[in-house]
Amino acid sequence: MSLEFEKILDETGWRLLYELQQNARLSYKELGQRVGLSLPSVAERMRKMEEAGIITGYHAEVNLTKLGLPILAIIRLGSFVGESCARVAAQASEIPEVLECYKVTGADCVVVKVAVTSMPHLEQVIEQLSRFSTASTSLVFSKPLENRVITHELLERAEGIQDNSL
Known part of the structure; x- marks a missing residue:
């Protein structure tokens, strides 16, 4: 991971990303309360993650069956x-x-x-x-795993696998 991303995705950045992946409709105020930041700090961090291309969009999850596409x-x-x-x-x-x-x-x-x-x-x-x-x-009969939340631990695991293969 580049230094730019490491600065944006410090422990607090990862916590913000985790919360957003769980519920992208959280307000900046609610996000701040969950990770211990002020509203302006959350807004600035979100802007930086969007500009860096880490966050590429916010989406509604749609129940296809309810829409008639079972x-x-x-x-x-x-x-x-x-x-x-x-x-x-x-x-x-x-x-x-x-x-x-x-x-x-x-x-x-x-x-x-x-x-x-x-x-x-x-x-x-x-x-x-x-x-x-x-x-x-x-x-597709069922979807045992919904959208997996990407965490810092996942990247650390991948880095450990790469290190062991060298």
């Missing part, structure tokens, strides 16, 4: 001969049902997460994706 699927896409992974990713990203899109290594070149209303709807999405790529689909 089926979640992971679709792995390989590329056809002459079709680049970048093009497959770009075409997949234009489909409204695609919630996330990743370019990956291995036998597949792109992995997407889609949300649909029904099995016929999923079939339609798979047919769309299959026009420019081979598709392999897995249905």
